[in-house]
Amino acid sequence: MxxxxxxxxxxxxxxxxxxxxxxxxxxxxxxxxxxxxxxxxxxxxxGSTVSLHGRTVGSALIGQSFTGRDGAPLRRYFQSRPSEAGGGYDPTATAASNLGPEDTVDTLPAPRPTTGPGAEPPPADGGGRQSLLTRVCSRSKAVGDLEGVSGARPFCTPGGVGAVLAVFGKRTPDGTVPHPTRVVSLNEEQGMVKAPFLATYKGVPVEPARFGEDYADGLVVPIRGGAPADPVVPADAVTAGGSGLDPHISPAYAALQVRRVAAARGVAEDRVRRLVEDGTDGRDLGFMGEPRVNVLELNIVLDRRYPVRA
Structure with a gap:
């Protein structure tokens, strides 16, 4: 056919x-x-799910927050690495901030009345846009305040923003301004700080930045300050991972949190420190990566061994 x-x-x-x-x-x-x-x-x-008292509480492969309803860290738990994935650790929006090391200048928020007619609370994100430097500085200050240690870092103000100036004046061929005529602290907004982090720069008074004012003609000058080159707060406590889902923290960051967690649970620091040591994973195959601590698994062990009594 x-x-x-x-x-x-x-x-x-x-x-x-x-x-x-x-x-x-x-x-x-x-x-x-x-x-x-x-x-x-x-x-x-x-999915590497982890259970506690017969209930699934998370995945050992995906980080999560250990905060209260107000968003404040729960003192009885070890805290995770910061996340830029969605609202934090969102597997459907895995991402990094995509901000580079030269991102040092904030976009200031619009002034909002906080008292009197038309008063409104500030937005949750503070409005504007924080630079990568200010994100690192603010996180370092917050961790330092939580753990009772110094959160100081190079190029950060005591208030937790990037210590960056806009220096105005005639520039020399090498791009410097030896005799400034005006100096502005770019990340400190007028009305939000009592005084700039630096009183004077090369004999010129430093003024806070004003919303909406253009400082593009100024020379951007980061100020290192007197913070130690090796800060007390580790790098993974202030920088988000590339995926935003990292479930691990460094042993150094875990060690920093031992005292707080032990005090909140009413147990000796040595016992909590021993749990951290037992929960520390070494390098893969003995040479790849870095030692790390899985935060969820560590917190579950804490709840099983030393539960907080209501």
């Missing part, structure tokens, strides 16, 4: 569709599922 060429072509396409559907839609998924059930892989394939 003779079939027209268009019929043969459609039959060939139909056969290819059926074969590819069986291979890619049935055989391949079943093969992947079978491999995922191999001992040693099954837990990860199922």
């Amino acid at each position: 003779f079939n027209p060429i268009w019929v043969r072509r459609h039959l060939a396409a139909l056969r290819a569709l059926l074969v590819l559907t069986v291979l890619c839609g049935v055989a391949y998924p079943l093969a992947v599922y079978a491999v995922a059930q191999v001992p040693g892989l099954r837990h990860r394939a199922d």
